[in-house]
Amino acid sequence: MRLLVFPLAFMANTFAMMLVMIGLSLFGKPVLAADFGLIHGATVALFYSFSGNARSLILAESGTIGAAGILRLRLLLLLPLSVLAFMLCIGVVDGGWLFVLLLVVRRAAEWLAEVFLSEQELHHQGRAALRFLLIQGCLGLALLLALLDGGVLAIPMTLLWGLSPLLGCVSLGLLGRALCNPMPLLPSIRLLLPHFGSTAVIGVSVYVFRLFILLVAGKQVAGDLFSAFALGGILGAVFSQALGPTMVRHEQRSAGPGRLMRLFNLMLVVVLLAGLGLVALVWGLPQVLDWTHKGQLFWLAVGCSLAGGVVMVLAQRIRLRIIQDDVGGDVFGSDILANILLVASIPFVFYGLGVNALALLYLLGALLSWMFYASERHGLLAQRYTGWFSQRRLLLLIALAIFLPLFFQLQEGIFRDPAHEFSSGGVLALLPIPLSVLACYLGMVLLGGYSQARLALLSLFFVFIGMLLTSLLLGPAGEGQHKLILLIQYILPMFALVLGQQFGGREDAQALVARAALLVLLAIVPLQLLATLLAGTPILSPSLRLFSIYQHLQYVPLLFVAAYVLALFGLWGRAGLDGWLQGVTLAMGAYVVLSWSLLAGLLLALGLLLFLLQQGVRDARRLVLPLLAFAGALLALWYVRALLQGEGSAPLPASADLTLRVLEGRGGYLERWTFYIDGITGSWTSALLGHARSPQRELYPSALNYYLDFAYNFGLLGLLPLVLLALYSLVAVLRRWRTFWAATPALGLALVVIFMLTLDSAFKVGLRQPYSGVIMFFLWGLLLAQIARPTARPEAFNEKGV
Template identity: 65%
Template sequence: MRVMVFPVAFMANTFAMMVVMIGLSLFGRPELAADFGLVHGATVALFYSFSGNARSLILGESGRVDGAAILRLRLLLLLPLAVLAFALCIGVVDGGWLFILLLVMRRAAEWLAEVFLSEQELKHQGKAALRFLLIQGVLSLALLLALLDDGVWALPLTLVWALSPLLGCLSLALLGRALGHAVPVMAGIRQMLPHFGSTAVIGVSVYVFRLFILLVAGKETAGDLFSAFALGGILGAVFSQALGPTMVRQERSAAGPGRMLQLFNLMLVLVALAGCFLLAIVWSVPHLLDWTQKGQLFWLAVGCSLVGGVVMVLAQRIRLRILQDAVGGDVFGSDMLANILLVACIPFVFYELGAGALAVLYLLGAVLSWGFYASERHGLLHLRARGLLSERNLLLLIAFAIFLPLFFQLGGGLFDDRSGTFNSGGVLALLPIPVSVLACYLGVVLLGGYSRARLSLVSLFFVFIGMLLTSLLLGLDQGGEGRQKLVLLVQYILPMFALVLGQQYGKRDQSLLMLAQAGAGVLFLVIPLQLISTLLDGLGYLSPSLFIFSVYQHLQYVPVVFVALFAIVLFVGAAKGWPRSGLLVLSLMMGGYAVLSMSMLALCFMLLVCLGFFIRMLFWRRVDWACGVISCVVLGAAAAGLYAQGSEFFDHKFAAVTTGEALGVPANLSERVVFWRFYVSEMLSDWGVFMLGHVEPPDRLLYPSAHNYYLDFIYNFGFVGLLPLILLILYSACTALRRLPRVWSDVELLGLLGVVAFLLLVDNFLKVGLRQPYSGVFVFFIWGVLLARLAKIRCAGCSDSPEAT
């Protein structure tokens, strides 16, 4: 049990300021305790964000990053972070600048001491750790007594206490190695970037998590929930920050589980039983807890958090094993996905299940963390199994679920509204949710291997940080406006998870082939049923009904998605030599479908697909393929046009507006011009507005949509929020141009590139498809696949096009 001295010393270093703060609060100095809390919160947010999992990396001895390299980086970052922390506190804390300076010095000293303590543990210097523990215990108690007395010794003792972490564990040998480290600074920063991102996203998400609960539930409910989460989740916090790294290192070094591990596992079982017992009391006999003066929600949250704490410990074990792996793993992807998804769940839990359901959030976060950590390396399913769980079948099923326009409602099962004019009225229970959303998140966890989707993860991280930053600078805590802003942020960010799935998917062999096969399956399933339903209903335009369920937004976003699918199937089918009869039948149906959808954008897209296919086949000397496909498309379109001609909807859709008759401008395009003028004028009205966006959305009665995703994004979250997405588009374009000869020779990849380019640069300049759950998940998914495929062709001889063979 001597090994326990190291985690206890680490706890004394990490929690000393909190212990003093609690003592001041309990013994009659709440104002001073509040000052301690404010400085502690600001310094933890900054220094923790740049902690980079240092202790686990040092104990892991991977050889990539050692204690000297980490200490060197911390010495370089120390002054900027300390100045920023001081600036954040100077206008908020009432204790004066010297008091703030000393507390910031204390947190900075703790930050450096983490490295020295980790080196002591690595070298088994138990006496030094025990000495550090005694120094911190004595000085913290002395400082508490001096502050309570408010005598002349308070200030000198605060100075000694602030410097004591370094005085108790400073190693001149390690300091010398750090200052003389041979590895260049930029190389060290690159090695640590994933770990900085990991801790940064945790720190930011904890803040947003608390703020979101405060905005949706109110201060009183939020206060009870925060206290309950802290009380029930203390086991997970202590394990992750103090006990866990030591225990995982002991597991790696010992031949079998030690006595400490057995006792700890027993404690986990007891805590889980205690949580279940408390939940049973809350549900069955809640009056037994009336003497505590706490409501049922508080104890429900405590019970769920006790169980969640056990799950979090199991999750943190996996996380720490990855960090201490000999090959030097990182958990940036897992931390980012789990924390952002947890924040995104808050409005759905609150508005659909009520305030009481917020009690399960800590447990939900623990389960999400366990799922993502467990799938970090290879996914939850090992994809070497045969039969139904083979890699090929799983990939086909994921893509099929992403493409299928099947919607469900939380309050009513499968979506089935044949009017074509459905409006949820802002009620979450009535909002049609596509199964592609569930398939996206489940697919991310099943496929795992997040390091293969690093580009998508980094892009998603910076979009999230940019949107959050602009919201905070505009005043996110302005009551209902702040709540509305965060809900809008969630709406934008959720479809972007499909970008990660797309990169995971595209790294697999034959990913484009399986993509096209799944797309063909969806088109052959949906299009005939929808065309038959249209003929039976006699509407003169495309019916939303598929008999069993209905397609939501069947005239707005789905037609463009289906034409995009058709293009992918067409190019892949031609490259792989699929039966021509099947492609011709599909072309015939798609021509009629595009016309009946009355979507001018889908019709223009179909025209470009046919033209691009003809040009590519002309160079390939397969003009007969192109002529057959184009003939079938024209034939189907002509038949559908004759059927729809003369209908009221057809005339309204394609008639020119009165003011635009001379130019022949369709009514919906003329409408868009009015909206674009409004959004552009509002964005350019002020430089700050352009960079940060607006606090409130526009009046939806007057301007229901920007009809341009990028204008809509900048209006709400500013150019700063959109910048990472713009950079990703530019990166995709530059990568494709640099590899253009290889892309041109790969018929499959060429078709995918054309589809993604149209959706990003045309479709979303006329609509807000990337905001919508179904179309947004679809576009981000195939964009991620494109990024993965472009990265693969950097290797010589990896093209699998027919011409290469």
């Protein structure tokens, strides 16, 4: 049991301020306890964000970076982080600047002490850890007594307690190695960056998680939920911050799980049964708990959190094993994806399932963490690609689900509204949700290997942090809920960027995407054209009997033309597919005309022209493609002309493609762009941070430009990472244009992505819509994966079949 002295010492260092705060609250000093809590929250958020999984990295002994390198970096960051923490706290507590300074010194000393304690554990210095534990216990008790007395000893005791972490564990040898560390600073920072990002996103997401619950549910419900999550999830917190690193290290270096691990597993079973039993009691006999004066929601959240704590322990085991691996792994991708998805799930849970469903949030977060940690290295099904269910078929299914325009509603099931214009009226339960959203998140977990999508993850991280920062700096309390929901609307489609880069790293990725695109076009376009003829309308019908296509005129036509370009460039010349591509070309000509989409028509023309230029005109089968498209367009025009002559002039519905709007007049492009540009350039705060409130939806539902829309709401600061990624993609394609020109599928992909990021995004906001945004970001991720392959042979894309 000597093994426990190290996690106990670490707990005494990490939770000391919280224990003093609890003591002050219990013994009649609630105001002082509140000041402790506020300072503790601010300092933990800052210092934890830059902790970088240090303890696990030191115990891993991977050789990439040790305690000396981590301590050296912390010494450099100590002063700026302390000053920032002091500035954040000085205006929100009543204890005075000296009180704030001493508590910031305490947290800074704890931050440095983590490294010394980890070094002691690495070298099995149990006596030193025990001495530290006794010093912290005695000084903590003495401080509590001095603060309760309120006499002259309060300040000196606070100073002594604040410096005590270093007085109790500092090692001059480690300090000397840190100051004389030969390893350059920049390589150390580069190695730790994924770990900094991992802890930073956790710290930020915890704050946003609590804020979002407070905004949607109110203070009373939020207070009960926070207490229930803390009570039920204490096992997961203690394991992840104190017990876990020690137990995982001991488990990896011993022959078996050991007696301690078996006892701990038994405790997990007991806690899980207790949680399930409490949930059953709350649902079956809620009156039994009336004596507690706590509502059903509180105890339901406690029961679910107890079960979630067990799942979180299992997730943290995987996380710590990855970090402590000899090869120096990191969990940057898993932490980003799990935490942002948890925050994004709050409005769907609250508005879709009701307030009682908020009790499931801690359990949901634990499950998300487990799924992403378990799939971090190779995906959940990495070893199960056998028989019919091969990896190639799995990839094909994911791509099919991404392109298939199937929508469902939480309240109504599969979307079947036959109207050309549909509005959910702001009701989340009626909002059509595309299958591609589920395919995106499920596909990420199944494929795993998040380190392959590092660029996409970094972009997602910085966009999220930038949007969140502008929202918190600018958004007033009354608009906070709206801003966070708008943030989620923008950020959710961006996850497909990660999936695209994961997908693009697999063999024959672009050929599989091309085949999936062709299959979707063959299944949907003829049916939609037939439904349009049967309906006798001059524009595409949204209904296919079995289901309807949401936003079938605003965004889907361009996406289907993009799918056609990918199929043409990726599959032409493959045995048995040229005939199908010719038939689809004829149908796409008619489809574009009936969709009344100028952008879709332009992309179709550019795709055919570029294909002929790249392939050459010696083959008559290629020359027939533009003729087929033109013939399809003429047939559609003849149909529309005959229909309009027979019925008289029939105005197009407002939902027809927005590129048909005139430049002048109310609701046109010039008016929208002028309004949004004036709003962005009105002041430096509006340019950098955006606006606290969106324009009135009745007057300006969008900017008709994705970048203006983004900048108006979240400022140039939030938009900057996305713009930099777009410029990087464009420059990378131009610098390697010979490689792209030689690889037909890569050329078609580059054309589609560049068109979407420039022309389409200049006239629409498709990147923020669920269906169109997922497809666009997915294809962008594929392009990033292609750019990241400097040794790929261009001809390989044309030689291999699917």
